[in-house]
Amino acid sequence: MSAPLPDRDRARRLLWHMVRIRRFEEKCVEVYSAQKIRGFMHLYIGEEAVATGIIEHLTPEDAVVATYREHGQALVRGMSPGAIMAEMYGKAEGCSRGRGGSMHLFDKATRFYGGNAIVGGGLPLAVGLALAEKMQRRGGIAVCFFGEGAVAEGEFHESMNLAALWQVPVLFVCENNLYAMGTALAISESQPDIASKGAAYNVPSAVVDGMDVLAVSEAARLAVTAVREGRPYLLECRTYRFRPHSMFDAELYRSREEVAEWKKRDPITTFLGRARDAGLLTDDDYEAIERDVAKEVDEAVAFAEAGTWEPLTDLMRFVYSEGAQP
Amino acid sequence: MTATDTVTAQARKITYRDAVREGLRAALLADPRVFLMGEDVGRYGGCFAVSRGLLAEFGPERIRDTPLSESGFVGAGIGAALGGMRPIVEVMTCNFSLLALDQIMNTAATLLHMSGGQFNVPIVIRMSTGGGKQLAAQHSHSLEGWYAHIPGITVVTPATIEDGYGMLATALGQPDPVLIFENQTLYNMEGELAADAGPVDLRRATIRREGRDVSILTYGASLHKALQAAGNLATAGIESEIVDLRVLRPLDDATIMASVARTHRVLIVDEGWRSGGISAEIASRIHEQAFYDLDRPVARLCTAEVPIPYARHLEEAALPQVDTIIAAVQTLVKP
Numbered sequence: 001m002s003a004p005l006p007d008r009d010r011a012r013r014l015l016w017h018m019v020r021i022r023r024f025e026e027k028c029v030e031v032y033s034a035q036k037i038r039g040f041m042h043l044y045i046g047e048e049a050v051a052t053g054i055i056e057h058l059t060p061e062d063a064v065v066a067t068y069r070e071h072g073q074a075l076v077r078g079m080s081p082g083a084i085m086a087e088m089y090g091k092a093e094g095c096s097r098g099r100g101g102s103m104h105l106f107d108k109a110t111r112f113y114g115g116n117a118i119v120g121g122g123l124p125l126a127v128g129l130a131l132a133e134k135m136q137r138r139g140g141i142a143v144c145f146f147g148e149g150a151v152a153e154g155e156f157h158e159s160m161n162l163a164a165l166w167q168v169p170v171l172f173v174c175e176n177n178l179y180a181m182g183t184a185l186a187i188s189e190s191q192p193d194i195a196s197k198g199a200a201y202n203v204p205s206a207v208v209d210g211m212d213v214l215a216v217s218e219a220a221r222l223a224v225t226a227v228r229e230g231r232p233y234l235l236e237c238r239t240y241r242f243r244p245h246s247m248f249d250a251e252l253y254r255s256r257e258e259v260a261e262w263k264k265r266d267p268i269t270t271f272l273g274r275a276r277d278a279g280l281l282t283d284d285d286y287e288a289i290e291r292d293v294a295k296e297v298d299e300a301v302a303f304a305e306a307g308t309w310e311p312l313t314d315l316m317r318f319v320y321s322e323g324a325q326p
Numbered sequence: 327m328t329a330t331d332t333v334t335a336q337a338r339k340i341t342y343r344d345a346v347r348e349g350l351r352a353a354l355l356a357d358p359r360v361f362l363m364g365e366d367v368g369r370y371g372g373c374f375a376v377s378r379g380l381l382a383e384f385g386p387e388r389i390r391d392t393p394l395s396e397s398g399f400v401g402a403g404i405g406a407a408l409g410g411m412r413p414i415v416e417v418m419t420c421n422f423s424l425l426a427l428d429q430i431m432n433t434a435a436t437l438l439h440m441s442g443g444q445f446n447v448p449i450v451i452r453m454s455t456g457g458g459k460q461l462a463a464q465h466s467h468s469l470e471g472w473y474a475h476i477p478g479i480t481v482v483t484p485a486t487i488e489d490g491y492g493m494l495a496t497a498l499g500q501p502d503p504v505l506i507f508e509n510q511t512l513y514n515m516e517g518e519l520a521a522d523a524g525p526v527d528l529r530r531a532t533i534r535r536e537g538r539d540v541s542i543l544t545y546g547a548s549l550h551k552a553l554q555a556a557g558n559l560a561t562a563g564i565e566s567e568i569v570d571l572r573v574l575r576p577l578d579d580a581t582i583m584a585s586v587a588r589t590h591r592v593l594i595v596d597e598g599w600r601s602g603g604i605s606a607e608i609a610s611r612i613h614e615q616a617f618y619d620l621d622r623p624v625a626r627l628c629t630a631e632v633p634i635p636y637a638r639h640l641e642e643a644a645l646p647q648v649d650t651i652i653a654a655v656q657t658l659v660k661p
Contacts, residue, residue: 128405
């Protein structure tokens with residue numbers, strides 16, 4: 001797909017989102033290594049074009065459901081980097097008040113419904129959110145990010161079927177990064193062409209190069225337009241994570257050569273190159289973005305560092321709604 | 327006051343099935359956000375005929391037939407609840423609910439906490455439970471005790487016409503998930519529903535019969551077996567106090583302990599299995615909170631630890647019955 005070139009402002013914005021995710025994630029590695037963050041942490045490095053290209057087309061009324069690899073979506077959606085970082089620190093100022101950590105970022109203000117760490121579990125949720133939009137005749141849609149590993153789960157198939165039967169406005173975004181942890185697509189799917197599975201459920205579908213932010217954005221524009229007319233859509237974004245699955249992954253299942261080959265398609269450098277060639281962005285523009293982002297990421301860390309620990313007396317909060325249960 | 331002994335001038339005689347249906351109707355009429363979905367709830371009229379007629383009255387948007395996708399439609403119910411609706415999701419039997427256990431446990435019960443209090447899930451999930459109809463091991467189990475293990479949800483077991491009608495309305499008013507377990511042997515039970523019947527409390531156990539000699543703590547279909555047993559025992563001079571637990575999570579410790587303090591002898595009758603079950607939890611709490619009120623160790627009568635068999639005589643032998651309750655009480659009150 002040859003997507004139209006953006007104007008200067010949009011080019012800058014797309015690059016800013018992707019660089020911001022990249023530098024935020026790199027900072028996460030740094031503070032994780034300093035043991036400020038613990039638990040499982042899954043990074044979005046390499047996949048930045050997907051969240052950036054999709055979420056560009058959403059309005060504040062739309063709902064977003066994501067997975068445990070959701071820092072990128074959360075940032076593009078507009079959640080505060082400080083609140084995300086503080087959440088990973090386990091601080092009370094975190095977006096989930098320290099209850100969720102890296103895998104469970106939530107934000108009511110931006111309708112960001114997680115942060116779901118059961119593979120496939122977010123899909124039915126997104127169908128229900130879309131159903132609520134339809135039944136209440138509001139204009140919002142639900143967008144559900146999931147990895148290709150989720151396609152092997154029954155919930156993928158149940159959700160595609162329900163969404164098509166009920167004709168609800170949900171966009172399923174499969175981030176196909178080729179590995180479910182260490183299980184390659186070829187040994188997890190009998191039919192590795194994921195977009196083709198939409199046909200089995202009468203769900204229109206498309207596949208796009210997930211390393212090309214303009215291609216993702218153009219595919220998302222078409223997909224979101226279709227979904228806003230009140231029907232589901234499946235968009236497979238072929239992407240790659242440059243980092244290990246989590247912070248505990250020896251990467252025995254793929255070669256350095258393969259990773260190096262994919263890094264040649266780095267969504268940031270390829271887009272920057274194109275934008276520079278087209279005269280849309282200059283080196284000064286890029287450096288300004290890096291400076292802005294570095295400052296924002298440092299501020300996020302400072303916010304997290306300055307955060308407070310939830311008092312132990314609040315341990316039992318949020319099991320039931322306040323005032324509803326003794 | 328309870329449904330079993332309260333008859334007002336305007337009370338109607340109806341079945342438990344009708345009471346649940348009336349509760350559903352009232353809820354659908356009261357709030358446009360409420361809808362019912364599940365397998366065969368619409369055109370078929372409900373596996374147990376509970377929702378018969380509702381499709382014609384409320385239409386297919388609000389009486390929504392689903393494919394056989396328990397995890398999918400329970401998850402969709404959770405999403406719809408997050409999106410501002412008030413879904414009532416019917417899972418045909420609790421045995422099938424295991425296909426949706428991921429959504430119930432990992433999403434519905436945890437979302438409020440994981441999100442630091444941002445996203446509550448006002449969903450009501452109804453399911454049938456229990457044995458006694460020769461439906462064998464994949465349609466007859468009582469799993470409400472399992473669900474009572476999970477923080478974040480409320481588990482209720484309506485055993486009377488009044489509760490069958492009224493628990494739904496109260497559940498729909500809750501901001502958090504409520505699971506309603508309807509014992510399938512109760513649907514044909516007849517009783518009176520007061521004209522002014524309405525929402526009922528979802529926190530308290532209730533004394534269904536007073537007695538000084540022994541407390542029988544039970545719920546669901548076993549309540550009626552216990553009441554019958556108590557009637558027989560009374561002719562022999564043994565007075566049983568019957569506590570209908572009504573709510574398995576949170577357990578109403580106060581009502582339980584007050585009864586123990588009156589009778590000093592306790593029999594727990596539970597259609598779930600004994601090991602690790604709700605009866606074990608209740609017995610443990612009694613030992614923790616009322617040990618010195620006890621004249622005897624807490625006794626339990628539970629379903630035999632087998633998958634429920636098909637053959638009538640085997641199934642009857644597996645479940646708590648009136649005669650086994652009587653025998654257990656007689657042992658307990660022996661001087």
